[in-house]
Amino acid sequence: MQPLTVKSNAFEEGGLIPIRYTARGEDLSPDFELEGIVDHAESIAITCDDASHPLFPNYNHWVIWNIPVQEIIKEGIPRGATVDSLGGAIQGIAYGRNRYKGPKPPLNAFHTYVFTVYVLDCKIDLSPKSRKRDLLNQMEGHILQQATLLGKFKNR
Structure with missing residues (x-):
């Protein structure tokens, strides 16, 4: 697998996620800069997970x-199952139903969030009612590259 690098202007790898990108702020998805995408890539998928959730x-x-x-x-x-500004990209069901839902740990909790970017050799045929596990199953055998970006947030 050829290396893929993911960065963001919002925060550095392992750095603090600004409140603007959290559910305590504007709840905006951060930007992503991808370096090293292979020529034969057909689509991109992104997940965001709270790696510190206690339950x-x-x-x-x-x-x-x-x-x-x-x-x-x-x-x-933008929110919504289909994102026209991204060529009809699909947002599935997660904590943010058909949208990005930024960090929102309990008061005084410090959590780590993992953004994973997948470069695929196809488009994925799934309903917007699908969840991460459905996406992971559909992507099996189609992932050309994968990279993560970690960020941290403490709710004060």
Whole structure:
């Protein structure tokens, strides 16, 4: 698998996620900069999970797929099952139902969030009612590249 790098202007790898990108702020999805995308890529999928959730490990906050291949994914992806501004990308069911739902740990809790970007050799045929596990099953055998970006947030 060829290496893929994911960065964001919103926060550095392992850094603090600004409140703007959390459910305590504007709840905007962060931007992503992808480096090293393979030439034969057909689509991109992204998930966001709370790796620190005490009851539900890797609690899913966001799932989106069929993003057109691009090196820059702008912040603030609109709510809704279908995202016309991203070529009809689909947002599934997670903590944010058909939308990005940013960090929202309990008061004084410090949680780590993992954004995973998948570069695929196809588009995924799933209903917007699908969840992360459905996406992972459909992506099996189609993942060309994968990279993560970790961010942390403490609710004060």
